[in-house]
Amino acid sequence: MTAIETTELTKRYENTLAVDDLDLSIPEGVVYGFLGPNGAGKTTTMRMLTGLTQPTSGTGSVAGVTVTDRDGLRTHIGYLPEEPPLYEQATAYEQLDYVAGLRDLPEEATRERIDGLLDELDLTADAGTRISDYSKGMRQKVAYIQAVLHEPDVVFLDEPTSGLDPRAARTIREMITDLADAGTTVFLSTHILPVVEEVADTVGILYDGQLVAEDAPDALTQRAETGATQTLEDVFLELTGTDPAADVEATNG
Amino acid sequence: MAEAGWPRHALSVGVFEFQRSVRALWQGKVRFAFMALGVLIPSLVGTAVVVVFADAIRGVEALAVPDLVRGMIALFWLFGVYLVAQRVVSARTRIEAEPLMLTTVSARTVAGGLLVAETLRILAYIGFPALVLTGVGAFLLGSPASLVLIPVAALLFTATVVVTGSIVGYAAAWFVATSRFVARHKTVLGTAASLIGMGGYFLFLYPQIGGVSQAALAWFPMGWFADLAAVGTRFVGSPLRAAGAVVGSAVLLLGGGAIVERETVALWFTEAVSPDKEDTAQEPEHTAASEDSVRTARGDALAAAVKPLGVPAFVPTPMRRVAEWTLLRTRRDPNRLMFLMIPVFAVGSPLVSTGLQSGSIFALLAPVGAVVLPWLAGSLFAMNPLGDEGAVLPVTLTAVSGKQYVRGLMVPGLLLGLPIVVAVTGIAGALSPYSLGESVGLVALSEGVIEEFSWFAESALTN
Ligand SMILES: Nc1ncnc2c1ncn2[C@@H]1O[C@H](COP(=O)(O)OP(=O)(O)OP(=O)(O)O)[C@@H](O)[C@H]1O
Ligand SMILES: [Mg+2]
Numbered sequence: 001m002t003a004i005e006t007t008e009l010t011k012r013y014e015n016t017l018a019v020d021d022l023d024l025s026i027p028e029g030v031v032y033g034f035l036g037p038n039g040a041g042k043t044t045t046m047r048m049l050t051g052l053t054q055p056t057s058g059t060g061s062v063a064g065v066t067v068t069d070r071d072g073l074r075t076h077i078g079y080l081p082e083e084p085p086l087y088e089q090a091t092a093y094e095q096l097d098y099v100a101g102l103r104d105l106p107e108e109a110t111r112e113r114i115d116g117l118l119d120e121l122d123l124t125a126d127a128g129t130r131i132s133d134y135s136k137g138m139r140q141k142v143a144y145i146q147a148v149l150h151e152p153d154v155v156f157l158d159e160p161t162s163g164l165d166p167r168a169a170r171t172i173r174e175m176i177t178d179l180a181d182a183g184t185t186v187f188l189s190t191h192i193l194p195v196v197e198e199v200a201d202t203v204g205i206l207y208d209g210q211l212v213a214e215d216a217p218d219a220l221t222q223r224a225e226t227g228a229t230q231t232l233e234d235v236f237l238e239l240t241g242t243d244p245a246a247d248v249e250a251t252n253g
Numbered sequence: 254m255a256e257a258g259w260p261r262h263a264l265s266v267g268v269f270e271f272q273r274s275v276r277a278l279w280q281g282k283v284r285f286a287f288m289a290l291g292v293l294i295p296s297l298v299g300t301a302v303v304v305v306f307a308d309a310i311r312g313v314e315a316l317a318v319p320d321l322v323r324g325m326i327a328l329f330w331l332f333g334v335y336l337v338a339q340r341v342v343s344a345r346t347r348i349e350a351e352p353l354m355l356t357t358v359s360a361r362t363v364a365g366g367l368l369v370a371e372t373l374r375i376l377a378y379i380g381f382p383a384l385v386l387t388g389v390g391a392f393l394l395g396s397p398a399s400l401v402l403i404p405v406a407a408l409l410f411t412a413t414v415v416v417t418g419s420i421v422g423y424a425a426a427w428f429v430a431t432s433r434f435v436a437r438h439k440t441v442l443g444t445a446a447s448l449i450g451m452g453g454y455f456l457f458l459y460p461q462i463g464g465v466s467q468a469a470l471a472w473f474p475m476g477w478f479a480d481l482a483a484v485g486t487r488f489v490g491s492p493l494r495a496a497g498a499v500v501g502s503a504v505l506l507l508g509g510g511a512i513v514e515r516e517t518v519a520l521w522f523t524e525a526v527s528p529d530k531e532d533t534a535q536e537p538e539h540t541a542a543s544e545d546s547v548r549t550a551r552g553d554a555l556a557a558a559v560k561p562l563g564v565p566a567f568v569p570t571p572m573r574r575v576a577e578w579t580l581l582r583t584r585r586d587p588n589r590l591m592f593l594m595i596p597v598f599a600v601g602s603p604l605v606s607t608g609l610q611s612g613s614i615f616a617l618l619a620p621v622g623a624v625v626l627p628w629l630a631g632s633l634f635a636m637n638p639l640g641d642e643g644a645v646l647p648v649t650l651t652a653v654s655g656k657q658y659v660r661g662l663m664v665p666g667l668l669l670g671l672p673i674v675v676a677v678t679g680i681a682g683a684l685s686p687y688s689l690g691e692s693v694g695l696v697a698l699s700e701g702v703i704e705e706f707s708w709f710a711e712s713a714l715t716n
Binding site: 013014047050051052053054070071073074077078079081085086087088089090098099101102103104146 | 256265272350351359360523526
């Protein structure tokens, strides 16, 4: 079964075409690396797939539920947005217990799971401190935990390693791999290309709202014609360096 | 549709949100102390009155619930709706951490949670006085029923105020989000709505102004809460009305709750229009392609944006920039304007009533104008200079000196506020029984207040 499926998914803001006819088909248990320059439409795509914003046209489904059915969607998804959605006045424990309670997760087991995740991310010592006193990376960790706490089928991670120190970033990379091994689908956007190279099974590159490439990382960096190997960064820069419309004109002229 | 167990979830969202607002308040100790005193002092005074007059209350004869009391309850209810609507539209249209909440629970749960939280906030204010009243009913008037009915009346009163106010507030927010006209003129429209609301309130609160008293509102069903609270005491209300208050509240809470749910869904899942863009029939372009046109259109963005207002060129540049930005921010985010109205009227209302009793409203207006208006002008543009700039402040202060920054903040207040203040104080002084000398003194005082304010802001910043 496919975990994420979209057909001509489009989002138009007043004067911006943020996502343009996006077709995705992502199987279960896959880590999908979603790349693209700033403003390409990655966050907008995630907001549509998590039901937070309505597509202008086209359809999408996540875990077999159409994205306009917000109530059906909720139990299947976890979302880590760009800005960690946390409450300054709460401690990490309070925040996580609160979210677990709203999802009606079993109390004992969930508390153990929270403690385990806090431990893995080196946050146990600070978990009783108010989030207002946290650093950017500490916030990121709490937000990550609350996105995966309920063991959703599909997890959307918008820049999960942003602000993390190298050790924490590695832990998160390992956690992502573990999630996928356990059958969870991970939809991941990041600007840190080595992260994608390491964890992603498939990479999609979005440019100006359109999907301009989609393949396994290895396949993307191997040039079929010449047999030469490029870095993912080279591929990214090449595919997103020019206006696709201008390219068409250039070949026509 | 909502998830199973949504009422329980909504309750826990409400309690959590309420705790957060208490914690946030607690952080600003001074503000917290003021608010606590604001709740405590009236309650203590009320309690003292009850204790002193205990015997008199105990001996009260059977008496019909006067229309004046019903009307007063109705007036407070309407005023509460007005305040809640204003709070919703200016600061609480969305829940914090929205992407988390809306992917965790249903919109109904979130909306319900926000209603519960607001109800708890209001109960924090009126809870203690309501308890005192309950004590009076139960122990002085010998009505055991009061132990239940007065708290129930207070709870229903608060909950219906919150639901009705929220319906109005979310509707207003929806208009701001979807109508470009409303979005563009929200400052003017919002101020007008505030003034009308406040004006209406004072009209009924002070019969001396327009000759209409609170009793004129007695027909309004919300006054029936008085009948409900009076059941069992020696105040004889109408049992029909008491029952009506309960049934009516239930209907209003259920129906109103459903309306609030629809409004919030419409609001939270719709993109807001941008007030700055023109309506264009033109096809949306890809962003990369439109960059060139942006570049050619580029003038002095800040100066252009504050038009038709402006800061004269003789003001030195860094100060002028801060001043222009302050003007722009006030216009784009008129919340600060709304919030100012409330304390001003809160302080103003007892003054006005004394003024009315003493006969000359101008006798009062002149000194009030001298003190309150400059404060208003100053705080409108410069209140809490550190807090407003927020995350940008470190950047701002590495670019301009603290002195330039504060003076920049004061420029709009001086430019727009000073002439108004001088005119109002002067005219009121001339019409009042004060002598010319006293009037001039008041005008001087008003300028002094402005000076004081700028000195205070400057020293607050440099410390
Ligand atoms: N609420 C909104 N209203 C209007 N335009 C928007 C809105 N949100 C996003 N956009 C526009 O949609 C486009 C895509 O934005 P999006 O946030 O999806 O980009 P992104 O790929 O996530 O970028 P980044 O890498 O910087 O996070 C941008 O041109 C942005 O200006
Ligand atoms: Mg983004």
